[in-house]
Amino acid sequence: MSYRTPLEARLAxxxxxxxxxxxxxxxxxRIMVGLSGGKDSWALLQTLDVLRQRAPIDFTIVSVxxxxxxxxxxxxxxxxxxxxxxxxxxxxxxxxxxxxDDILDAGDTPCALCARLRRGVLYRLAKEVGATKIAxxxxxxxxxxxxxLNIFFAGALKAMPARLVSDDGAHVVIRxxxxxxxxxxxxxxxxxxxxxxxxxxxxxxxxxxxRQRIKRLIMDLEREHPHIKASMLKAxxxxxxxxxxxxxxxxxxxxxxxxxxxxxxxxxxxxxxxxQIQTSR
Numbered sequence: 001m002s003y004r005t006p007l008e009a010r011l012a013x014x015x016x017x018x019x020x021x022x023x024x025x026x027x028x029x030r031i032m033v034g035l036s037g038g039k040d041s042w043a044l045l046q047t048l049d050v051l052r053q054r055a056p057i058d059f060t061i062v063s064v065x066x067x068x069x070x071x072x073x074x075x076x077x078x079x080x081x082x083x084x085x086x087x088x089x090x091x092x093x094x095x096x097x098x099x100x101d102d103i104l105d106a107g108d109t110p111c112a113l114c115a116r117l118r119r120g121v122l123y124r125l126a127k128e129v130g131a132t133k134i135a136x137x138x139x140x141x142x143x144x145x146x147x148x149l150n151i152f153f154a155g156a157l158k159a160m161p162a163r164l165v166s167d168d169g170a171h172v173v174i175r176x177x178x179x180x181x182x183x184x185x186x187x188x189x190x191x192x193x194x195x196x197x198x199x200x201x202x203x204x205x206x207x208x209x210x211r212q213r214i215k216r217l218i219m220d221l222e223r224e225h226p227h228i229k230a231s232m233l234k235a236x237x238x239x240x241x242x243x244x245x246x247x248x249x250x251x252x253x254x255x256x257x258x259x260x261x262x263x264x265x266x267x268x269x270x271x272x273x274x275x276q277i278q279t280s281r
Contacts, residue, residue, distance in 0.1 A: 003050070005191060007184070007187060007188055007191055008047075008050065008188065008191070008192075010184065011043070011047050011180055011184060011185075011188055012047060012050055012051055012054075014177075014179040014180050014184075015047050015048070015051060015176045015177065015179070015180065016051065017179055018162060018175075018176050018177070018178045018179050019051075019174075019176055021162075022162040022163040022174070022178075023163065024133065024135075024162070024163055024174040024176055025055075025057070025059055025133065025174070025176075026057065026059075026132075027057040027058055027059070028057075028058060028059065028132075029059040029060075029132045029133055030059065030060050030061075030062065030129070030130055030131050030132050030133075031048060031059055031060070031061050031062070031131065031132070031133050031134075031135050031174075032061075032062050032063075032064055032122070032125070032126050032129055032131030032133070032134050032135065033045045033048065033061060033062070033063045033064070033135045033137075034063075034064060034066070034118075034122055034134065034135065034136050034137065035063040035064060035065045035078065035082075035089070036065070036066075036137070036197075037065065037074070037075075037077070037078050037195075037196070037197030037198075038137070038196060038197065038198075039185055039186050039189040039194075039196050040137035040138070040139055040177065040182070040185050040189075041136075041137040042189045042192075042194040042195075042196070043137070043177070043180075043184075043185040043186075043188045043189045043192070043194070044135060044136075044137040044176060044177055044185075045061070045063055045087065046188070046189075046192050046194060047176070047177075047188070048061055048135065048176065049061060049085075049087065060088075061087070061088065062088045062089075062090065062129050062131065063082060063087055063088065063089045063090070064089070064090050064091075064092065064122065064125050064129065065078050065089065065090070065091045065092065066092050066094060066118050066121050066122065066125075067091060067092065067093045067094060068094060068118070073197070073198075074195075074197045075091050075093075075197075077195050077197055078091070078195075078197060079091060081194065081195055090125065090129060092121060092125060094117075094121060122134055123166065123170070123171050126171055127170075132172070133172045133173075133174050134171060134172065134173045134174070135173075135174050135175070135176055136173060136174070136175055137175075137177055137185070138160060138175045138177060138178070139177040139178070139180045139181060139182050139184075139185050140177070140178060140179060140180060140181050140182070140229055140230075140233055141181060141182040141215070141218070141229060142160070142182075143159050143160060143178060143232075143233060143236065144159075144218060144229045144232040144233065145211055145214045145215055145218065146159045146160050147159040147232060147236065148214045148217070148218070149210060149211060149214055152210075152214070153210055157244065157246075159236050160175065161175075162174065162175050162178045163175075178233070179233070181229065
């Protein structure tokens with residue numbers, strides 16, 4: 001069975017590499033794809049279905065759509081598309097939109113809270129449909145943007161893992177599009193004639209949001225340095241702990257108990273105490 005187009009072959013190759021590099025899919029897995037109706041999740045579902053038909057292992061796919069309850073959300077189009085292509089689908093209607101309206105203050109960014117609420121629904125549905133893995137459509141651009149978001153606004157050096165085991169060990173979340181760019185996902189979705197459905201959230205497309213600002217920053221840098229996102233992705237897999245400032249990774253040796261205790265508690269340490277330790281070596 002050959003791939004239909006060069007673009008499909010490229011996405012299949014990148015997705016296969018991600019699955020292999022991070023041990024994402026095993027024989028007998030039941031993969032639950034979070035299908036929002038956006039270009040990324042559609043492209044992921046289509047790609048996994050193509051790979052399923054060619055893979056040397058057996059796995060099944062079930063797509064799950066979490067309807068947040070916003071008016072005019074076209075879940076019927078999602079259902080019709082999946083039915084026409086023979087894809088198993090479950091639609092879960094929720095009131096996430098109303099819950100966020102009740103919890104959030106005016107001006108707050110809803111995206112993080114929405115993601116947590118939707119993740120809880122996905123975990124519950126994974127048990128109900130018998131899924132062994134939960135596949136999300138995050139792509140290379142998402143990884144790069146999340147890295148900078150955490151550095152600039154959260155004071156943390158982290159992005160998102162390609163394979164994540166939940167805290168209770170009950171779920172495994174995979175991101176098979178880690179090597180696929182947003183542009184590739186968009187082009188493949190268009191090529192495969194998959195309908196892009198907006199989530200109808202009032203915050204979508206708000207260019208004042210931090211993620212949109214980071215996206216614009218990377219786009220500006222990319223005009224001068226075309227491979228900057230690939231370099232950022234490489235950096236996430238090329239960590240050098242000795243060149244960072246996290247004392248959990250680089251414990252300060254030969255400290256007196258009093259100085260060590262103050263450092264552990266994030267309390268200020270008199271410079272003289274540190275200087276005395278240095279000069280006594």
